[in-house]
Amino acid sequence: MLGKLMKYEWKNTWKAGMLMLLGIFIVTVAGCIVLQMPGGVVSNLVDGNEANAAQTWLVISSFTATLILYVIMLLASTWGMLIFLGIRFYRSMYTDEGYLSHTLPVTANQLFLSKVLVSGVWYLFIMIGIGISIVALLVSLMMGLMDISELSGVLTQYNGNVWEFLGDGIYELNRVYEEQMGMNLLHYGITLLLTYVAGPFITMITLFGALTIGQLSSKHKGLIGILAYAGLTILSSIIGSTVQSVFMFSTNIVSSAGGTGITTNWAYDINVLTSALVAAIMYGVSYYIMNRKLNLD
Amino acid sequence: MNNLVEIVNLTKKYGSNVAVNNLTVSLPKGKIIGLLGPNGSGKTTLIKMLNGLLTPTEGTIMIDGNYVGPATKSKVAYLPDRTYLTMNQTIREILDYFQDFYADFSRERAEEMLKSLGIDPSVKMRTLSKGTKEKVQLILVMSRDASLYILDEPIAGVDPAARDYILRTIINNYNPEATVLISTHLIEDVEQVLDEVIFMRYGQLVLYTSVDNIREEKGKSVDAYFREVFAC
Known part of the structure; x- marks a missing residue:
């Protein structure tokens, strides 16, 4: 019965979950485009090099808008999903719909667990979506700021072995964490x-x-x-x-x-x-x- | 033992208010029983306890030898006094749902009844009128081969033609081995189908007898006798 309960719980939540994930995806793509401005506009600004007024205005306004939109989207997706799942649980359990839920031939444990598992999975998907989104935005920002040739130079020391490069980096990070924290x-x-x-x-x-x-x-x-x-x-x-x-x-x-x-x-x-x-x-x-x-x- | 339901010393309190007061009654198999009483007499509270929607303050309920729980819920078909179906689902999706959860649900019977009423299973519940929603719920409940059917105000709020249809549906579709418990204010409309009646007042049992007994001993219809017993 737990499987059946989960099946119907999934049917009743997947649209809202997909909508939230789509929202995160759209804002992430928009953010990545803004943060990868062409022509070294970002790095010029960060390095304090001269940039014309139009470029400066464009960069600052785009950054601000992206940041605001991004924060709103993060809050909307996490809180929105939490509120949706809370309302869905309440309606299906403790309003008129609860008359059907609580007269099904299932145990209270199965009923509660099915809702926790399906809702938890959706909330996890949202968290993963946000995690990927943050990483994507950071990579975009770094690519906007960093000179790729510098990175190539570093990798050359490792004969292009990215894993060795990452391993050394993590080892160094671990040493710093242990010694200082x-x-x-x-x-x-x-x-x-x-x-x-x-x-x-x-x-x-x-x-x-x-x-x-x-x-x-x-x-x-x-x-x-x-x-x-x-x-x-x-x-x-x-x-x-x-x-x-x-x-x-x-x-x-x-x-x-x-x-x-x-x-x-x-x-x-x-x-x-x-x-x-x-x-x-x-x-x-x-x-x-x-x-x-x-x-x- | 021919009793399907055994209720012993059942009490339900809401703070200081006693909704059901030390009720003891047994319901036999294969009868259509009217649960009658004025507003606030404890009928709906009793029905909700039979379905596990309310927890008794004291006392016990056993249905077919089991305390109220998943085992009894698989044998009880319950029609509440409200719409309990999800409004954004189609009737077909709701049929799937009942078919998945209730082993005794006959989809064929439900589809036949829907067809006879000209209700399209592909429409969403929210698009239906109040009366049609009630009919859909009744069809779902009566399409089960349950041991106990509990119908809370099944004909309230529908026109007389619909009442006839609902009563016909109950009579034609219930399992003869099963018991049907009908709670209603509209006694005159249902007494033709009742075998026995329970009168309740202030959460207590006032009378439990057969309809024939009332007619023979009192020389009155159930409706007339009810008015006499509960005269204000």
Whole structure:
């Protein structure tokens, strides 16, 4: 039954998800075109070389417009998708449509999980889309600023072996991170990847759990659900930041006392674990409410 | 045991307000039962608890030997007093949905009924009139071979011709081994099809008897007797 539930959840969300991804794609392409202005206009400006007034105006206005549009698009796609998925969950579970959802011969766990999985996947796609978009824009910007012959010169030292060049770069970066920040870059990378992949699912569990908590109220259930989500997000951040700060502070003391262990990584891990713990609690709470406290108006 | 539904000491409270109060009743198999009572008597609350949409404050419900859950939901066909279908879906998509989730759903029967009413399955729900939406919902519910059909106000808000159609649909399509529980205010229209009636007031059982009993012992129709019992 979980597969069937997911199939219909997918059918009901794919159009909105594709629309958001299309929006990100269009803004990214527009951004890349603007940031790769021909004729060395950008580099001239950055280097402080003379450029005529028309060129300067064109570059500054294009950059500003691109940046504004880009930020708006990022916010619209992340928040837009979050709001869409939240409304979709609420409507299908706790309004008239909930009368059908909750009378299907499925368990509360299957119902909740199907929504978390499909919504989480869509949110992950949006995050990946944004990640690719940022990388594409940065590459475009660098290509606008950089003299390609310089890069070719560097690569010549490596006989054109890009992988060796990248390997040396990462090794150097890792050394700097370890010496100056007490961090292992590989460990940090894994933490970051986990956050990136698990984050959307954690967000969905927290959001859907908060909306489910709102059902415990006799009035303004939707509003209380939204407030519960805001409260939980803030609480989770405060707990994560506090634990992280305490951990980093104690790490500094250990380091100054001659300790050599790379413990800064753990501070970031704890932040991720805090969010995961909040999500696990919310999953349990949602399951309990749907099984033992469901009261559809 | 010939009972399909066993309700024991069932209570539902909303704060200090008691919607269903210590109700104990058993419903047999193979009967059409009218659930009757004035507004606020607890009919819809009881129906929602039977369908797992409300959690009882106290007491238990068993349907065909199971507590309310996925097992009972696969045997109960429920028509709520509102439109619960997604408005941006076509009727055909909704048929697919029912076919996927309910093993006892007969698509052929549903398509036949839609055809007899001249309803095009390719249209979206939002384009239909209120009466047609109600008919579509009824068709979906009555196209199942369920053990228990629970119909909450199935003929409210539709014209007399549509009422006749709805009642005919119920009579012609329900599984004779199954029980049909119909909640309604329009007693005169439905009493012709009822075998038994339950009268409820203030969340409590006032009367549970057969329609023949009311006619023979009281010498009245169910509608007339209801008016007498619940006279203001």
